[in-house]
Amino acid sequence: xxxxxxxxxxxxxxxxxxxxxxxxxxxxxxxxxxxxxxxxxxxxxxxxxxxxxxxxxxxxxxxxxxxxxxxxxxxxxxxxxxxxxxxxxxxxxxxxxxxxxxxxxxxxxxxxxxxxxxxxxxxxxxxxxxxxxxxxxxxxxxxxxxxxxxxxxxxxxxxxxxxxxxxxxxxxxxxxxxxxxxxxxxxxxxxxxxxxxxxxxxxxxxxxxxxxxxxxxxxxxxxxxxxxxxxxxxxxxxxxxxxxxxxxxxxxxxxxxxxxxxxxxxxxxxxxxxxxxxxx
Amino acid sequence: xxxxxxxxxxxxxxxxxxxxxxxxxxxxxxxxxxxxxxxxxxxxxxxxxxxxxxxxxxxxxxxxxxxxxxxxxxxxxxxxxxxxxxxxxxxxxxxxxxxxxxxxxxxxxxxxxxxxxxxxxxxxxxxxxxxxxxxxxxxxxxxxxxxxxxxxxxxxxxxxxxxxxxxxxxxxxxxxxxxxxxxxxxxxxxxxxxxxxxxxxxxxxxxxxxxxxxxxxxxxxxxxxxxxxxxxxxxxxxxxxxxxxxxxxxxxxxxxxxxxxxxxxxxxxxxxxxxxxxxxxxxxxxxxxxxxxxxxxxxxxxxxxxxxxxxxxxx
Numbered sequence: 001x002x003x004x005x006x007x008x009x010x011x012x013x014x015x016x017x018x019x020x021x022x023x024x025x026x027x028x029x030x031x032x033x034x035x036x037x038x039x040x041x042x043x044x045x046x047x048x049x050x051x052x053x054x055x056x057x058x059x060x061x062x063x064x065x066x067x068x069x070x071x072x073x074x075x076x077x078x079x080x081x082x083x084x085x086x087x088x089x090x091x092x093x094x095x096x097x098x099x100x101x102x103x104x105x106x107x108x109x110x111x112x113x114x115x116x117x118x119x120x121x122x123x124x125x126x127x128x129x130x131x132x133x134x135x136x137x138x139x140x141x142x143x144x145x146x147x148x149x150x151x152x153x154x155x156x157x158x159x160x161x162x163x164x165x166x167x168x169x170x171x172x173x174x175x176x177x178x179x180x181x182x183x184x185x186x187x188x189x190x191x192x193x194x195x196x197x198x199x200x201x202x203x204x205x206x207x208x209x210x211x212x213x214x215x216x217x218x219x220x221x222x223x224x225x226x227x228x229x230x231x232x233x234x235x236x237x238x239x240x241x242x243x244x245x246x247x248x249x250x251x252x253x254x255x256x257x258x259x260x261x262x263x264x265x266x267x268x269x270x271x272x273x274x275x276x277x278x279x280x
Numbered sequence: 281x282x283x284x285x286x287x288x289x290x291x292x293x294x295x296x297x298x299x300x301x302x303x304x305x306x307x308x309x310x311x312x313x314x315x316x317x318x319x320x321x322x323x324x325x326x327x328x329x330x331x332x333x334x335x336x337x338x339x340x341x342x343x344x345x346x347x348x349x350x351x352x353x354x355x356x357x358x359x360x361x362x363x364x365x366x367x368x369x370x371x372x373x374x375x376x377x378x379x380x381x382x383x384x385x386x387x388x389x390x391x392x393x394x395x396x397x398x399x400x401x402x403x404x405x406x407x408x409x410x411x412x413x414x415x416x417x418x419x420x421x422x423x424x425x426x427x428x429x430x431x432x433x434x435x436x437x438x439x440x441x442x443x444x445x446x447x448x449x450x451x452x453x454x455x456x457x458x459x460x461x462x463x464x465x466x467x468x469x470x471x472x473x474x475x476x477x478x479x480x481x482x483x484x485x486x487x488x489x490x491x492x493x494x495x496x497x498x499x500x501x502x503x504x505x506x507x508x509x510x511x512x513x514x515x516x517x518x519x520x521x522x523x524x525x526x527x528x529x530x531x532x533x534x535x536x537x538x539x540x541x542x543x544x545x546x547x548x549x550x551x552x553x554x555x556x557x558x559x560x561x562x563x564x565x566x567x568x569x570x571x572x573x574x575x576x577x578x579x580x581x582x583x584x585x586x587x588x589x590x591x592x593x594x595x
Contacts, residue, residue: 012388012391015388016393018381019393023396026403026404026463027400030404030415048429049429092307093308096304098304103298111305117317118312118317121575122521123316124523125569125572125575127319127551128322128561128565129322129326130319132319133319148315151311153316155308159308185300209406213409215410216523231408234410234411238414249418252414256407259406259407263399267399
């Protein structure tokens with residue numbers, strides 16, 4: 001952007017003031033939780049706003065949490081469900097997006113429209129029958145049930161985003177591949193997929209957040225101890241310990257941590273993905 | 281099978297059947313159809329059935345009659361629907377204007393620390409409802425005293441009340457927590473829309489002396505209307521399908537006295553049962569069907585009435 005905005009110092013400091021104010025609102029609760037999770041019980045109540053000092057520092061909350069609940073197990077479940085679902089969404093979504101954007105065949109627009117229904121209509125509304133189906137196929141309380149649901153949930157948006165990007169892959173490149181005798185599968189896997197990798201990363205991030213944070217399907221399809229996800233696990237755990245503030249704050253901080261780390265790693269990718277329509 | 285006959289030859293020259301199209305489409309199509317579309321249809325079908333003398337039987341619209349007419353059901357249903365509408369209105373009036381304002385500020389060219397603000401303001405959106413719900417429950421708790429302390433900084437300690445425990449303010453408090461969490465989404469989408477306005481348009485406006493406020497209202501706002509339409513429909517769908525936040529903050533009974541009950545929690549309680557109430561599959565399916573119709577109506581209204589009229593800016 002080269003246009004020079006005439007920015008008076010007063011105006012720009014007002015802008016910064018407004019943004020800083022909102023940033024504080026956005027970050028304050030998270031900050032408050034994390035600092036208090038490292039304090040002893042007295043300090044939590046007497047001075048909620050104070051950062052932990054050597055006298056008030058305490059890890060008792062973390063000891064309680066890690067000693068009582070199987071957070072590593074929950075974490076592992078969440079990780080398996082999220083990673084497998086994302087992989088399936090990306091693979092299936094990219095394949096379908098390629099078919100829809102590359103080939104002209106009868107019913108193309110219809111299939112595209114059919115797949116797009118899922119962008120707007122939430123899969124949750126089918127829960128009654130999904131649970132029935134999972135019971136019938138014996139998948140209740142398995143991670144497979146969650147993976148299947150999340151894959152179905154993620155596919156529509158993945159197809160939508162990826163087909164936009166695949167249309168922008170040059171036809172000459174693909175035709176050159178065809179002349180060189182590459183099969184359609186080779187063109188997809190060896191030429192097109194590497195080129196849409198940035199879009200795949202975007203889809204991965206978008207798919208990941210709702211899966212990792214979902215409470216509804218773990219609660220209904222996989223509430224057993226062995227299949228609890230982090231979200232459900234911390235929900236139940238915190239529910240049991242409402243009066244043990246140390247444990248609650250520590251559990252919350254532990255649940256925030258993975259997201260915070262992922263966000264720090266992926267935030268540029270994520271934000272670029274959202275704004276990619278704009279800044280090409 | 282639907283996808284078997286879709287990739288028929290369209291070209292006049294006879295080519296061999298293009299199996300690869302089927303192979304590319306099949307996995308996504310099958311998973312999506314089996315886990316999403318068929319259950320949705322099955323749920324809609326179940327809403328016309330109920331147990332009569334211990335056996336499932338077709339009852340026509342009787343379930344709907346019970347839901348809208350029966351004293352006990354109707355009270356819960358209309359209560360949840362009203363609360364859900366208020367929930368949505370608060371989002372539209374608070375979340376989206378704040379999102380637009382933040383995006384407008386962030387899109388000021390050569391703004392310092394813009395990336396930092398963006399990252400920070402978007403962070404709550406990534407947190408799960410469980411975290412957000414509990415954090416705010418703690419902050420608003422009268423036991424901890426963080427909220428009264430914050431209010432006392434502004435000299436308004438008298439305003440504090442245990443909002444989450446009072447039936448009137450509880451719904452507003454829960455809605456505002458949700459707004460706090462989700463303001464990042466409208467902000468990002470509007471931000472992207474603002475960045476996509478071509479520089480020439482802005483330069484032309486500046487040549488004509490249209491700057492600052494009036495530039496935003498007269499030039500930028502009309503150009504981002506399509507994005508505002510999108511965030512509105514996303515808010516609508518998200519709100520009428522919300523569940524998690526109310527469940528974590530107020531529990532499945534959506535207290536106090538069901539004042540924060542929305543359709544999602546009503547569906548959960550009805551279908552799954554809670555405490556003394558037994559789960560009822562048919563009524564659950566009926567509520568899901570009603571939610572489906574509401575969302576479908578909203579989406580259709582958006583697609584046919586709003587999106588058609590708005591011409592996208594082509595660049």
